[in-house]
Amino acid sequence: MAVSSELEGLQDVEPSRFIAFSFPNPLLLLDHASDPYAHGGHEFLRVAVLDHSSPHPSPRTAAMLVPAGRHRDWIFSTRAGHLHLLLASRSQCSHLSRLILVGPELSAPSPSRVVVVAAAARPDPDPAHARLLPLLLALCPRDAFGGDAIPDVPLLSFHDDLLRLAPVKVVAGPVVGEMVVEDVAVDCAPRPAELRRRLRFKRMPFLVQTQVRLVRQLSPGDSLMLDALDEVGGGSLQPEVGGELVQPYLQAMAAGLAVIAPSMDESFRLGGKPRCLCAGIGGGALLMSIRMGLQCDVLGIEADGVVLDVARSHFGLVEDEFLQVRVGDAIQMIQDFAHQGDPDMNFSAIMVDLDSSDAICGVSAPPLEMTKESILLASRTILHRDGAFILNVIPPAADGSFYKGLIDVLRHVFSELYEINVSNGENFVLVATVSPVETILADSSGSVLTKLRKLAGDFLEHITRI
Known part of the structure; x- marks a missing residue:
């Protein structure tokens, strides 16, 4: 030795x-x-x-x-x-x-x-x-x-909320490297335990990229709930898609759409569908919830085609006329859309869920490139005049100035800025609007707000203007 x-x-x-x-x-x-x-x-x-x-x-x-x-x-x-x-x-x-x-x-x-x-x-x-x-x-x-x-x-001591864990599949993609799909039983006390499927990348193993509920016909609290993991691969456990989001930060990102809910309602009244660009797909939980829960037109961009394959085969991602995906660099595509000036590439919301590929400083999001003024200006260019830029942020632990600097540049590029504190010790969601917003949640009877409450839990009440 x-x-x-x-x-x-x-x-x-x-x-x-x-x-x-x-x-x-x-x-x-x-x-x-x-x-x-x-x-x-x-x-x-x-x-x-x-x-x-x-x-x-x-x-x-x-x-x-x-x-x-x-x-x-x-x-x-x-x-x-x-x-x-x-x-x-x-x-x-x-x-x-x-x-x-x-x-x-x-x-x-x-x-x-x-x-x-x-x-x-x-x-x-x-x-x-x-x-x-x-x-x-x-x-x-x-x-x-x-x-x-x-x-x-x-x-x-180490503690997390897992009761059981069963790896389902390990694959490697050309961009993100190795990734694992696993079925887990999660302690949700005081509520009954839940079965979930999640996706993690080896380069950032603590960061759960996607997490969805697994559906099985059992009575609440049935002891067989945990034993169901013994049937992994048997087909009895299926991902629940399109319903309430499981991960709090995704709930907060969906809640960010409340800032532009009146504009989205107007699109529906005129016979159209609000269009959302999702930069970063993971297992596709956010895309499916926006597509099915809000009836939006969704374009997703994912850097790694293998991640997309996993989303389709294990997390219930289904493409159709109003949910399309592309493989490529989301930041570069935003720039390309802005330069091309294609009227079809005009969005009600751009929702960015990209983590940094540099694990040396720990978990952080978004990549530094996404925070550049030129990229944010390109994003604003392809947004509707009443559109919103919604960004998941995990400030790097080693850089206390990152978050403040990001807020400053967003304020410079956009009209108004809102924050949702996910209250998990890591994530914040920033919502920047192209135009001033008169009121938020003033009319809670709107169709979009009603649907958002089902997807985003209580996060609609946590939107703060900064």
């Missing part, structure tokens, strides 16, 4: 450094009830170390055990996932600059369906922490031992 040179290099914190190695499993000496991987009998463990910058003069080190059965999940097995874990863990451990992940080797067998053990039912972490502590201390930077003190290396 030739890791001595790498371990020696870990004496100092070096931002962006990532190493992973095998280590003899000290947890084998634990009794069965205390071993988090008791059913594996793994001779070796995978140990992964990631450094990240911290402004604090005394950066801290922490560790985390990979949840049982999820060691191949890209959240825990890739550098991008590790980085997001580190950044997210700073709420548990301030000034964290080094996160050590410990779990089974990636070559270890992985169950086809993971039953996630509830936190209350997991083994007491203290015995495992004690067995791992000599290794964890050896992986601390030397600055952590200032004044001959023994550093505290806490064992952090």
Whole structure:
């Protein structure tokens, strides 16, 4: 096990450094009830170390055990996932600059369906922490031992809302790389658990690109709800399309259309259909909801044709006369539409759901190119005079000025600007209008607003002018 040179290099914190190695499993000496991987009998463990910058003069080190059965999940097995874990863990451990992940080797067998053990039912972490502590201390930077003190290396916990997880298909696209379709059971307490299908990219494993409900004929709260994941691929689980959106940020994006609801109602009264350009398709949940729930004419643009294939085969995306898709660079197509001046390329709304392809700084959206004034001007050019530009934003954690700068340029290009805080700690939706808007939700009896309330939940009440 030739890791001595790498371990020696870990004496100092070096931002962006990532190493992973095998280590003899000290947890084998634990009794069965205390071993988090008791059913594996793994001779070796995978140990992964990631450094990240911290402004604090005394950066801290922490560790985390990979949840049982999820060691191949890209959240825990890739550098991008590790980085997001580190950044997210700073709420548990301030000034964290080094996160050590410990779990089974990636070559270890992985169950086809993971039953996630509830936190209350997991083994007491203290015995495992004690067995791992000599290794964890050896992986601390030397600055952590200032004044001959023994550093505290806490064992952090990971929690999400999954109850079960079953991978359905892994494919690779020429643009986004590897992606996974998975069926999951989600804890929606106090409501009953829900079965959902989701799409994730390996380059940003924490970011769920698309999530839709799976429909099965069961009574609410039926215990067979979770067991239904055993039928993956059997055809009994089908994606629900066109109804209420599952992901809060997509609900907020749909709610942004409320700003131009009177104009959309007028289009319907005149016998037309409001046209929406969706930059970024993913699994197509937003497109299908706008097409079926609002009866709009939708054009979607997706950079990767394999993503489109997955949307059609696994998420219920169906093209027709009023829902068309194209493969290509959405930003370039917006510029091309603006330069061509084609009257058919005039939209009531442009809805941008594009994430940055640079995972080094963690999850962020949109790409920097989308925030350039020239691109925003091109977008305005192809919008109807009463149109709106709706943008999903995840400000990068490493750049506190990004969001303010984006707001400034949008204010410069457009007439009015509105914000919807998704309140999930990540997403904001910005809505910029070509023309001034007199009132929002003044007449709640309009057809579009009535339909939006079914798609977007309570987000219509959270639209704020900024």
